Amino acid sequence: MSAPDTDVEPGTVYLVGSGPGDPELLTVRAIRLLEAADIVLHDKLPGPEIIESLPEDRREDVGKRAGGERTPQSEINERLVELARAGKSVVRLKGGDPFVFGRGGEEAEYLAAHEVPFEVVPAITAAIAAPAVAGIPVTHRDHASSVSFVTGHEDPTKPESAVDWEALAATGGTIVVLMGVGRLPDYTAALREAGMAPDTPVALVERGTRPGQRVATGTIETIVDVRDEADISPPAVTVIGDVAGTRESVADFLRNDYGAAADAESEAAADSEGED
Template structure:
């Protein structure tokens, strides 16, 4: 869907202007790319990528057409303003550009901001959804985010808000009262803060919690505990970003599901 083709911007656009595709790469396993995402990555002149697309996906893209514009908590980073400007520059050079993001481009990925910028600049663009890690991460760890017996609702929360905000926009009291499953993305560093807030809001300290690090990547790890113990579990296991936190009763049956999946002899035989 070319949402930016007639959206204002510069009236002096060149006739051979290129296009931008805001593409979700899914949780990282190349087999979980959508068909359209794989085709666009293959045909693009330039791929501007985050740190979160899996190493196998990035490894398939020729170095000469890759540009790393990723960010890491507490580490190297590329200003969002630079990425916005670079997308417009490349399109105005007539390039076919893929802006490759982990998960889905519009789920805590700042894809909405990039879409607005492209529309304002009059750059043709499309959005290619991806499998969000908020669902895929727990799933590959054997955790359904909803379950008939355990959770009829799920809330997706960012654990890494805009640092310029004067106060958090996340209402942990309301989340604790709502029940269901809470999935926190980019929240490993602030785990002590929000688990404490949830306990203070009345959520039982025995509530199951799982941490899924690098979901679907070759070095994926999972650590489990409770609201009371998960910070110590994180520290002992050395869980680091990127990781997803799953809070709720859905995390409890994980061991049974994983044991079955690992022991099912039919897996890999087309069953």
């Protein structure tokens, strides 16, 4: 990282959440900052329509790229400081909310340690947005008075999981797992072993708020097979708890612009009818 130019007034870094993916769900503050920024450092999770709306000469991709390559967090931190010290107005654009499994907290600490001014711009996290547009409330007076947000993709360097699945199973509230499609067999098994009823409803919401959104539903016991049969893939949110069962009563009347493709369970039904 280059030495700071002491003659240049440092710019501000804006840690901006892009929301769940739909450009219309960006906050007004986020839109204004994106329009005014000298440079935008973005991940892959912001919706493609949001990224493509930015001029190519004012955006840098610091997310995961083809071949599994990704920009190390240390390099992102250093780049933010470098640009700010050059007097730039910098937007660090993240999927969802910057402080919900977005590593925004780490970047804020790094910026503060290097005396770089920053602002946090909250956004709608996919943890509540994806279930909502699928007709699933994460809390409900009759079904759940608490909700727990869990990452399904922990730091691989951790010696053991920091998620206490036994405690979560005992709470009786809703569990929302982000980035957990691949590890679905692991944590559903952990919840069953912890005593969660095998008929507990589960929903998978793929590409929530984006074109082609799909929803697949099942139970703790069946959801892995449902995932495989429907070919649900990331990005997807897992909702575990009685609230997931409420979708059935509202799905026929739910209207949004996201389900360009039919729900996964509806597609499966249509395929069966066609085979008969």
